[in-house]
Amino acid sequence: MDRPVVYLDNAATSWPKPPGVLEAMTECLLEYGANPGRGSHGMALKAGRVLLEARQALARLFRVANPNDIIFTLNTTHALNIAIQGSLRPGDHAVATAIEHNSIRRPLEAMRRLRGVDVTYVRTDEAGRLDPSDLAAALKPNTRLVAVAHSSNLLGTVLPVGEIGAITRPRGILLLVDAAQTAGVLDIDVEAMNIDLLAFPGHKGLMGPLGTGGLYIRPGVGLEPLMYGGTGSRSEEPEQPEVRPDKYEAGSPNTVGIAGLGAGVRFVLERSIREIAAKERMLTRRLMDGLRNIPGVRILGPEPDEERTAIVSFLLDGADPAETAFRLDREYGIAVRAGYHCAPLAHERAGTLGRGAVRASPGYFNSEADIDALIAAVEELAKRRT
Template identity: 45%
Template sequence: MIYVNNAATTWPKPEGVYQQINSCMRDFGYNPGRSGGVGISRIERDIFNVRTKVAKLINAANSSRVIFTSGATEALNLAIKGVLRKGDHVITTELEHNSVLRPLRKLEKSKLIELSIIQIDQKGRLNLKQLEEEIQENTTLIVTTHASNVIGSIVDIKRIGGLAHNRGITYLVDAAQTAGVVEIDVEKMKIDLLVLAGHKSLYGPPGIGVLYINEGIELDTLIEGGTGSDSLSTYQPTILPDRYEAGTLNTMGIIGLGAGIDFVLETGIAQIRAEELRLTKRLIAGLKKINDIIIYGDLEMEARVAVVGFNLKEIAAADLGYILESHFNISVRAGLHCAPLLHQALHTKKIGMVRVSFSYFNTEEEVDIILEALSKIANNKEEFGL
């Protein structure tokens, strides 16, 4: 099978990720803070080391402000619901995933917040002038993705971070599609809250995410419970990271994430990005030559990540995706990608979109096979029942 659904989760993982998870599970998979000292020192030390690796990856000064979660969705919910108060105004964008939109819509529906949504143009680019104009006296939070999970468009988070910082507004960035493939510096980019998905371009396993909380940002808790610390108190601890890590940590997920970050740092973010964009450029060049293919988003390589959204004219994305998998053994993502406002803006909400997304482990040969398959389908629609 040719797997090009890496924006959903990267696969395969680096060999070191499999090895570290296996070793953890077999050799020292104890519960940190709850094992009475039996083998606990190693697992606690290893978890601390992974926090340090995350901090290094994003240039964060204090690794204790790296919070492990079950994924980016939980991290976004913790950030959004933890920072907002009744009467606050929030600005977000049409590029966002439902992991951002649904928590915000719930708060808006409950009349707890006011919400403004910044539009995109037909290339998926944000109107940053509109964003600035939407700022109100009660604007307390700006939330943006770093890159679209549908069309790959990169958002200028450094510019937005500077704007938010100058206006005293908290800035939350969803870096699920960029961490590990685009450089992120929370200090230079003035990011207050940063969310990472461990299982995508950081090459960790599913079920692990990260929320980084910058100094000076205070969040309410999303859940409370045992932390293995301050156990005589019936109140949630105030120290970080314990305050936001109630319950048993996903130890195997954290260890796997650490191995994934090792791979990213050893290979080099610039090298990974260059390789993925080389494949993206080859794919887009080939798509342009195929009859009736429509490509979405900004086609300039430096303005995107290795996520390409396209359609075959007047053909439902789900039908094309099914044919690619059933006839050619090519795994893509077809549908609405949990990004309803983007599809509304690009007029694809009825038919969806086919998405190809690369990782460091895809090849030119695979790109050429995909293009050949799409060309056959486009030139022989009746043969494939279209």
């Protein structure tokens, strides 16, 4: 391609990565690429320190008192599976919402099939707005888990996690929050929001590489691990050690990726969530305002002045979303994502299940010119269609 790419697919994974991430990964490979926690030589100790520093940075970001309550995973999906499969037992009831990503829905459906878990999806309106009293009404005496996305990856709606936590905590129900679209771009305070389990990607708003993610597990919450194996600790015992993070981190870690993630999180902390959120809000509003002026465009999700993440999904009358995304890429060098976005439930709510939508998701490194390029391209495609 001879034109620079306008990357507007940050909801899938963020790109580019900030300064420091590549350097941290390169340094790991070049200088101390040993296995952390599996030896007492200097290189292994340095690798262990880098993991700890990444955990500490994440703990600062999410206001977690003990960094060892954060475990590293491959991605959000892995973290959600540890939380869901590790907490639900036969006879339990679980609650989610009508806009969940498949990474919550499919593990819950597997638990329904494999363990006879009863699952309820609480309704939202077509923009994904949830009334917490509907969620409260769905709870049963045997509800063990409420699992909700902090933000819909199709609609951009932000769910009232703090209000949900105020409902679940006094009842002793675990609250699992899927922060795939909010970690690093919205303020998350696990204590203030009464979050018991926080699943997050390292590779989106936290600006680390693909293959990184994590799960915060509140002290006292006992989950059965998803995987058992070597931890480099208590090796003489047949049972998985109880101590965190070892209990949930069997096998050699992705030290290179986590070194990059640590640098990404430090960048977020330096810039601050406030600055990142403000930039993304500005770009989102500009995009929504521009698209709204194009005849035949319908934008999904809440209004621009409501709380929203930088996710703008839209349809162009009479145009197939997959073809629109294809033409944006091939003819204009603009990367967006079409289809169902792994969120058929949200498409069902939005009334776009048979068709899908085009999703543009700006990130902190996009410019106003990037947004204007997309608006101009959609304008042209809309004209050519008629």
